[in-house]
Amino acid sequence: MDLVEIKKQARKDASAKRKQAFNADDGSAMPLLETLFFDAVQPAPQSVISGFLPIGSEVDLRALLGHWTANGGISALPCVVGNDQPLLFREWREGDVLIKESFGTVAPGEDAPEHDPDILLVPMLAFDRAGYRLGYGGGFYDRTLEKLRSKKQVLAVGVAYAAQEVDAVPRDHHDQPLDLIVTEREVIRS
């Protein structure tokens, strides 16, 4: 099997596992993840934190991002510019109008200020303890982290249910490792 096939199978397995974890969650997972994140990272007040709005069984960061903006911080969401382009990030607070993009995601409109985030909360299907992640396969976060890391210091934080851990994510040369992974159970530093 080549890497593309291996990744495809891994995505299928990971997707099923994530759905299970999502369905088993009694509502306690996100508050636990949020507390672990803020305790571990202690973001400077001026930090821009990017998250994402959940699709399917992804972790739901809305409360975390809402608490950050309620405390005076800036939260941002990813915007897809093109299939082979890095993501852009635009400021967002609860209640702001969102526009539909391809891939079943929504994003802030062009009137929302653009930011290069200092801390990126990164969605994933699966992760391993070395800090590697499996996404949907668009390569969006790999491209985005490569670009941002060449410009400034950023902290890439993978967020997921603990059950999404695997022994080793199949690795490509362009895969950008995460600095930190936070689940409802623990913080993993790679």
Ligand SMILES: Nc1nc2c(c(=O)[nH]1)N(C=O)[C@@H](CNc1ccc(C(=O)N[C@@H](CCC(=O)O)C(=O)O)cc1)CN2
């Ligand atoms: N919530 C969220 N927003 C995000 C991402 C993400 O992974 N999650 N992205 C990360 O790059 C970017 C959008 N890119 C995406 C690329 C592919 C798929 C995708 O393949 N979606 C599945 C449906 C998944 C589901 O419903 O569980 C599909 O279309 O089959 C989604 C987003 C930016 N915004």
Ligand SMILES: Nc1ncnc2c1ncn2[C@@H]1O[C@H](COP(=O)(O)OP(=O)(O)OP(=O)(O)O)[C@@H](O)[C@H]1O
């Ligand atoms: N830095 C990069 N420059 C050019 N192409 C890239 C880069 N990173 C990834 N790609 C391309 O993106 C595609 C998908 O990569 P990969 O399987 O690692 O995605 P993923 O990490 O699962 O997805 P995502 O980051 O969108 O959640 C591959 O075809 C790869 O060639």
